[in-house]
Amino acid sequence: MSKFSVALICLGVIAGSTAHAATGCEGRGPLTIVSATDDGMYEETHGPENTIDGDFDPDSRWSNESEGGPKTLLLDLGAEQTVKALQIAWYKGDSRKSTFSIAASPNGKFYQTIVQPRQSEGTSLEFETYDFSNKKAQFVRIISDGNESNDWNSIVEVAALGCGVAVEKPAAPILTERQGQGMFGLDPKKSPGENFDLSGWYVTTPADDNGDGKSDSVYENELAAGWTDPRYFYTDPATGGMVFRVTPAGAKTSKNTSYTRTELRGMLRRGDYTIQTRADGGYPNKNNWVFSSAPAVAQAEAGGVNGVLKATLSVNQVTRQGKNYQVGRVVIGQIHAKNDEPIRLYYRKLPHNKFGSIYFAHDPEVGKETWVEVIGSRANKAKNPEDGIALDEVFSYVIEVKGKPEGDAIIPMLHLQIIRDDGSVVEAEPFDMRDSGFSVENEFMFFKAGAYTGNNTSPQPETDFDKVIFYALDHSHDPVTDEIREQAAKELDVPDEVTVPNPAVAGVLFDDSFADGDRSAGGDPMDANWWATTTSSAIEIAPGALGLVSGSSGRGIRTTFAPQTLSQGQSLKAQFTFTTPETLGRDRDSAFRIGLHDKLDREGLEADLGASSKQPNKLYNNLPGYMIDFDVNLDDPSLANIDIRKQKPGRIGRLMGTTKAYKHLAGGGEPYQFAAGEVYTGEVSVQKQAEGVKITGTLSQDGAVLTTFTHMDLDSQVNNFGMLSFHVNSVTFGTSNEINSPDNGLDFSNVRVEILP
Template sequence: MSHNNWEVIVTHATRTGVGLFLGAVLGTQTWANSACDANDALIIVSATDDGLYEETHGPENAIDGDFDADSRWSNQGQGAAKSLLLDLGATQTLKSLSIAWHKGDSRKSEFYVEVSADGTTFETRIPTRQSGGTTLDLEPYDFDDTAARFVRIVANGNESNDWNSIVEVAAFGCGVAVEKPEQPVLTERKGSGLFGLDPDKTPGENFDLTGWYVTTPADDDGDGKSDSVYENELAAGWTDPRYFYTDPATGGMVFRVTPAGAKTSANTSYTRTELRGMLRKGDYAIATRVDGGFPNKNNWVFSSAPLSAQAAAAGVDGKLTATLAVNQVTRQGKAYQVGRVVIGQIHAKNDEPIRLYYRKLPQNKYGSIYFAHDPETGKEVWVDVIGSRGDRIDNPDDGIALDEVFTYEIEVKGKPEGDSIIPMLHLKIIRDDGSEVAAEPFDMRDSGFSVEDEFMFFKAGAYTGNNTSPEPETDFDRVIFYKLDYSHDPAPKGDGSGFSNPTKAAAPAEPGIVFEDSFADGGRDDGPDAADTNWWTTSSSSAIEVTEGALGLVSGGSGRGIRTTFAPQVLSEGQTLRATFEFTTPETIGTDRESAFRVGLYDKLGRPELEGDLSASSKQPNRIYDGLPGYMIDFDIGVSDPAAANIDVRKHKDDSQGRLLGTTKGYERLGSGGTPYQFEAGTAYTGVMAVRKLGNGIEISGSLSKDGETLSEFRQTDEGSALDTFGMLAFHVNSKTFGSSKAKDTPDNGLDFTKVRVEVLP
């Protein structure tokens, strides 16, 4: 039966006849046509939605072959589009879709259609459009043939209201045989309250509260502090009709707080009925917080925090999303306190990156939204978002009324800036009409939260800002939440060191060249030349200067470093990893600069963070460099006693601070020696650093040559060392060692490397 014949039957038959015919096709036909030159009705195995459909109007009604208006799918948008997901049972060649809309002869419905072969990645096949508005029968919608198993009809209300209602759907095409289930797949219906909440259920049944505990103004145990109920009991259905319960009209989660009542501590001036985020999710073996203020697996940190803090935490950065309405605020008390309530927070160890306020004065129709940023260092900052926080402001015309449903999104995201991550605070308010008001991103780099002994947690509820009401038992704030959720980026995982990737097994090294970079392409990346390698900065971002044929290590007035990473080389006994580097000195050579030119070979421990520019200094060590197994050789520059110029061999300590070659304090000196030497200005040299695997240790050697003649050479054995893997080569020069200018493209600003080679010798 062709698609055209189908349309003729649908157009000219009575609606009862169409229903009987569709039932015959979709209800009794067992298999879809497998000959793909056909265009027949395909079996639809199931139709599902989000469970918020109206009473008996579930999604399965849209594929039952019944055109009676009572046999329809209906799901109210409430400010968002709704999706009807169809499963064809197997990937078919889909050629068109036909939809019979409820009241389709008197109103137009807005929709678009997406298809997918795997149920994960969807592509649009029918862009956003309206139905015809002239028929109750199936309206055909053609598109190019496409391979699809899943069809998603995304409906966004109609001309009259935000209801999405479809009486019947039919899909046409060809493909493989699919059996129609004897019983329809049913979508479990969610509650009948607002946003699918159930007025007859407790907050713990309507919401996932396994990641929260609640504090109220009650002191039922008489300990002088406000009572708290923790995750497992809360999720199991705990309520308190005074402060925390389900709204019988909407099913929302009610937070009610009076100025009277117990407080959380002697340092708190105000009462609260408020949830506190608990990332441990009911695992009471994990403490709520660690004494001293260090992060643990119950809390989260900023991505600008040290990696050790990130690894200790349960998450990094975060987003809190809530849909709510403020029903009542205090009306009595001092002018600067009346009508204000905190509805969401990020709380730190002591202070708050954000306290989000709703405030409505008694004489005003609408309320304002603003927030406070209370840093660990510096003064508190206030930011108006909608209206103003003033005590005697006029009615804010764009304000939010009591009982108006709105959404807030509080988010912390790290923003890369040079070699640093800047913690940025974002706030967005989404009104009930879908309009958005976003605050300017707030820079928290100087707020003192990006440190080792700091942690974060979200809070949401009603935290009153009024403790001066003359009737504290009856004056109150009440906030109802309809949606509440938070999320975080995962904390770094690994071998316990706090880094995101532990050491991975590598294949034994094969003799030959690992890389040989002559910088012919004028770039520092691993270019088309198979022998190229990537080069990264170790200290300042301005340490590298690239020209065709040379890679500059710009020193200037500060110590700087560069490095490259390569595939890990696992040395067998007797094998040597040798790094050879040819370089030219600038026109200015420093004096009395002991151990000032440094070269290192390290195991990178599989840390992906090393594959990029990283800054480190004495004031801000970079923990990514901590504890990397490896060795350093260093050369003396312009020492006052030329006979004292030698080559030192040092071993990187396991507990070293993250400065890599920027300091010798993180190293154990193994030995020094070699023939005295002097560096000359504007002269080409060749240096070598090598590590050789012995039966019981590692032999480290270094040399310096000019014009093919060895100027100095020294080797030292680290007996008992089990180190056998290397994957990073680094260079560093101290301040005022080679050149004094910071300007690029000058002959006075550092070393120019003309060739660097790393190879494995048998």
């Protein structure tokens, strides 16, 4: 049986020493240790609390046996301190040497090794002192990996030395809960969330209990609290392992997915639902991680850099029926990127074979998919792999991404190890991902683990299934360092090559009625150039009208003009007259958007620039400005209003295709409705005032104001403008996306921009 241990779960705290740190930080004195905890698999009464009780009796010790990997004693100092040394009194420390290392962390998330792997002296029962450079830390790990005689890790007493703030010891000890007696200390009577730390995962199953046509997902907090599903995700009653069962029948995650899954998805936010699962535009956020080869601005925004996924598991059943290229294959671990997968790790056992194979697919963002065989063959008629892995055999895998320096570059390398039941290791050749397209600004990663079937052709999809049991699971990442943040700040602080606009002068900047049937300025000084912000087919031009062809799609257009810097009291006003099509959407919130932005003298904006959530455009990033939006025919007309938003710093890469790029400032105005085939006039104005910028939106018809709303953005520094944009959400105005269709979007008959004194 494999004893490869990966996840270490902290389950409690106990009373520590009576010493307090000095209030200054020049000296080196004893620090209070408020708790000592481990994974709950300690020997009977030899729990971790014994190491900080001040008792040097050998019976008052911590003992926890390694199971193919080290065990960790976690010390909590109660507050961030300056730690200068650690003292350890080893059990039988005068007759044998113990192997260990020490790591420290300021927050309990990211650890740095402060004592490299070494052995104790083996000459004393008293404290051995291990000095290191001053380290700011609240948490200290002693990572122990057996001794000269056996695999037991035994410590009688520990002490930390340093300086910092005073910390009181707890009034009473809180003991580490001892785990059950299943495999690897798992308790067959507990849920997966009680046996495993699932606060950093959510699970997806083939169920569609809410009837929305997609597979159901259960997120971190509910999962960690003990959620189970006896059909797909539950505790194995014999071993306490975490069972993933997936049938080819059932719901899928999306229409673009061909196969079902019962699978965990890594969530670095760990239950903080204020952080999105993924950021719009494909950029990293604190819930996901990136390669160390990614730009510093991407690393700074991510929740971690590089990553290691460790698992101990057994595959207990695979599908046996269906097309020969699908039978018997199941994905047991992944690194998933924005769109593709740096690795999909497969187990496959054919019905006529005794053993199964291990291989992986590398699906790059750029280039063709690559397959790598690790144990046995992935062929559809492969012979029995003599060195293969049998059903029910316990084994482990380690998937790791780390950077390899090469000159001034960092090369992203993919590493895979398979650890067998007998402790032997099969290691794949490191896979070079430099040309895979993942080391870019708008890319991110997350781990997945479970059972993701590779068969959707079984004639008995309800009973022909895959089943995988996990006995240990953990994922970790390098921290985002201050050095990375400093480099990112330098990259972000590089200013656009902006020509300082001349002070605005009262008068008309352009007054385009499209009389020439041309979307370029041409020879008429009152005309403007018009560009698409989504797809070039968004623009339709004819004498007397400029069409925004949206129909069933979300599309946008814009124009640019000479940059204007407003003086106090001056206003820039955009007025536009348009006709609605014969079909209007219903209940379309914030669906018609108008924006005024600073174009920052980016020459690239003088062209059609498509952008979407899957293909953002960096030229739309960080353009200071405002957007107002109109609701279109809400089911409750009394709720229709004008919303005013301000673009916030970020790298969404979409001008007005999403409100996520904007901070909502305010909303109001009289309720209103749009009618089909009617002419309306809208206005958006910004006025520079001593205390900020005043933004106003208005909608009129036949000279009568239907609604208007004004908001004061106090202390705003936005004061340069050079671009006017329009965007319409899908299924809002019209039903067709075809040019020259009478029901394909809005028709503008006049757009006028002017400076008012």
